[in-house]
Amino acid sequence: MTTFADFGLPTPVVRELTEQGITTPFPIQTASLSDTLAGKDVLGRGRTGSGKTLAFSLPVVTRLATSAAQAVSAGRPRRRPGRPRALVLCPTRELANQINATMEPLAKSLGLVTTTVFGGVAQSRQVTALNAGVDVLIACPGRLEDLLGQKHLTLDDVEITVLDEADHMADLGFLPGVKRIMDRTPVVGQRLLFSATLDNGVDVVVRRYLKHPVTHSVDEAAAPPPQMTHHILAVADADAKKDVVHALASGTGRRVLFTRTKHQAKKLAKQLTGEGVPAVDLHGNLGQGARERNLAAFSSGDVKVLVATDIAARGIHVDDVELVVHVDPPAEHKAYLHRSGRTARAGSGGDVVTVMLPEQRGDVRDLTRKAKIDARPQQVAPGDATVTALVGEVAAYVTPAAPVAQAPQRRKGAGQPQGGRNQGGGRSPGGRPQGAQSGRSQGGQGGRSQGGQGQRSQGQPASSGHAPQAVRGDGSAPARRRRRGGRGRGQGGAPTA
Structure with a gap:
C-alpha cells in the first residue's frame, strides 16, 4: 500500500498528516505527487471531492521549505514583505478559506506562513499580513488585482503557482484577470492547474502558461461517485413540495439544501428555524462575517442544515454530509454534479434528492441524462415511506430564539437625531468576527446578517429565527432615507469574490 512517506x-x-488521520493517498494524489514534487508542470483533472487540494498543497509546502532552507544557508531572509513565494488562485472566498484550512497546518509544520486575500472584507488586515511577509498567498483574482494595482505586493518571487477550480473561474468570468495575474509571475516558475473540465477557455490557459504539462486524470469529470445514491421525488404541487422538503431537513445528520435564488435560501432557512429545525443560509447577499459564522455553525455541528445557492456548490468541504437536497433543480448538469458533490466525499457514502414539480419533469429528465444519473422519478407525498427512509432519525425540536426586543424610538427632537444608526451599528461589543469589514464598503458588515436584529451575541449564526429586517444587497441593514429626498447609504449587489 502506498503511503505519503x-x-x-x-x-x-507526514507527521501532521498522520495526526489528522490522513495516511493513505487518494488516487489523484498518488498519480500526481511524483511529478509535482519533481518540479514539473501538472494538469490534474478529477471530480469534486477527489482530493485535489491536498494534491497541490503537499508539493507547494515541500518546495517552499527547500528553497527557504537554501535562502537561510546563503544568508538571505526566509521571506520578504509583500513578496509571496507561492500563489494559489481560486474562484471564491469560501474555497480560499477551505484551501487555507488544508494547507496552513502543513505549512506551519515547516515554519511557513500562509494568508488569504479576497473581496467582501476590508483589505487593511490583508495588507498587514502581506507586509509581515508570507510564503503562500491564497487569493481570489479580483481583490488580488486590486492589491497589485495599489502596489501592496509583487509576484516577482513566486516560485510555484496553482490554479484551482479553473473551470469554475472560467464560468464566473475570471479568466481575463487570471491571465493578467499569471503574466506577472515569473516564467521560470512551476505551474499546476487543477480542474474538473477543460471547457470554457481553460484549455487556452493550459496552452499559454503550462510548459509540457503532465496530465493526470483519475476520474471522469462528468461521472458521479459510485457511493452516491440519487433519488428523484416527484410531488403533486408546491404545498406538497414544501412539506417534503421540510421533512427531509428534519433528520439528525448534516444536510445541504440547494435553492435557485438568494431570496429562497434566506426564506427557507428562516422557515425551518421557525419550525424547530435550526438552519443557516449561505448566499451572495450575506456579508463575509455572516458567511463565516453560518458555515462555522454548520461545520461544527451546532446547526445541521445549510440552505444555500450555488455559491456552496464548490469549495465547501464539510465532513459527513449525509444528504443533499436539490430543492430547486439546477439549470445545467455540471451544477447538479457539483452540488451533489457536497456528500459522498473522500470515499464515504451519501444520498442526493431532487424534488420535482410536474412542470419540471422534462428539465429534470434532460439534466439527469447529461449528468449520467440513473434514477427514476418516484411519486411521493408527505409521510411516505420513501421520504421517511431518507430522513432517518428525526432530530429533537429546537425552540426558536425569541426576537430581540427593540428599544422604543424617541420622537424627533428628543435628544437623538433620526435617520442614522446608534454608534456601533447595534452590534454587541466584539460581535464583528476577525476579517469582517469595519465600514460599509464592499461585502457588507460582517456582524449583521439577514433576518436578524443586529444584536446577537458573538458567534450566533446569522439565520436564527429573529424578526426579519430589510437588508441591502451586501447583507447589511439600509440606512433610513432622509426627510427631504436623501438617499440611504451603501451599495447594492453581491459582494465580490
Whole structure:
C-alpha cells in the first residue's frame, strides 16, 4: 500500500498528516505527487471531492521549505514583505478559506506562513499580513488585482503557482484577470492547474502558461461517485413540495439544501428555524462575517442544515454530509454534479434528492441524462415511506430564539437625531468576527446578517429565527432615507469574490 512517506515528503508534513488521520493517498494524489514534487508542470483533472487540494498543497509546502532552507544557508531572509513565494488562485472566498484550512497546518509544520486575500472584507488586515511577509498567498483574482494595482505586493518571487477550480473561474468570468495575474509571475516558475473540465477557455490557459504539462486524470469529470445514491421525488404541487422538503431537513445528520435564488435560501432557512429545525443560509447577499459564522455553525455541528445557492456548490468541504437536497433543480448538469458533490466525499457514502414539480419533469429528465444519473422519478407525498427512509432519525425540536426586543424610538427632537444608526451599528461589543469589514464598503458588515436584529451575541449564526429586517444587497441593514429626498447609504449587489 502506498503511503505519503513513500514520496519523500518532509517528516514534519507526514507527521501532521498522520495526526489528522490522513495516511493513505487518494488516487489523484498518488498519480500526481511524483511529478509535482519533481518540479514539473501538472494538469490534474478529477471530480469534486477527489482530493485535489491536498494534491497541490503537499508539493507547494515541500518546495517552499527547500528553497527557504537554501535562502537561510546563503544568508538571505526566509521571506520578504509583500513578496509571496507561492500563489494559489481560486474562484471564491469560501474555497480560499477551505484551501487555507488544508494547507496552513502543513505549512506551519515547516515554519511557513500562509494568508488569504479576497473581496467582501476590508483589505487593511490583508495588507498587514502581506507586509509581515508570507510564503503562500491564497487569493481570489479580483481583490488580488486590486492589491497589485495599489502596489501592496509583487509576484516577482513566486516560485510555484496553482490554479484551482479553473473551470469554475472560467464560468464566473475570471479568466481575463487570471491571465493578467499569471503574466506577472515569473516564467521560470512551476505551474499546476487543477480542474474538473477543460471547457470554457481553460484549455487556452493550459496552452499559454503550462510548459509540457503532465496530465493526470483519475476520474471522469462528468461521472458521479459510485457511493452516491440519487433519488428523484416527484410531488403533486408546491404545498406538497414544501412539506417534503421540510421533512427531509428534519433528520439528525448534516444536510445541504440547494435553492435557485438568494431570496429562497434566506426564506427557507428562516422557515425551518421557525419550525424547530435550526438552519443557516449561505448566499451572495450575506456579508463575509455572516458567511463565516453560518458555515462555522454548520461545520461544527451546532446547526445541521445549510440552505444555500450555488455559491456552496464548490469549495465547501464539510465532513459527513449525509444528504443533499436539490430543492430547486439546477439549470445545467455540471451544477447538479457539483452540488451533489457536497456528500459522498473522500470515499464515504451519501444520498442526493431532487424534488420535482410536474412542470419540471422534462428539465429534470434532460439534466439527469447529461449528468449520467440513473434514477427514476418516484411519486411521493408527505409521510411516505420513501421520504421517511431518507430522513432517518428525526432530530429533537429546537425552540426558536425569541426576537430581540427593540428599544422604543424617541420622537424627533428628543435628544437623538433620526435617520442614522446608534454608534456601533447595534452590534454587541466584539460581535464583528476577525476579517469582517469595519465600514460599509464592499461585502457588507460582517456582524449583521439577514433576518436578524443586529444584536446577537458573538458567534450566533446569522439565520436564527429573529424578526426579519430589510437588508441591502451586501447583507447589511439600509440606512433610513432622509426627510427631504436623501438617499440611504451603501451599495447594492453581491459582494465580490
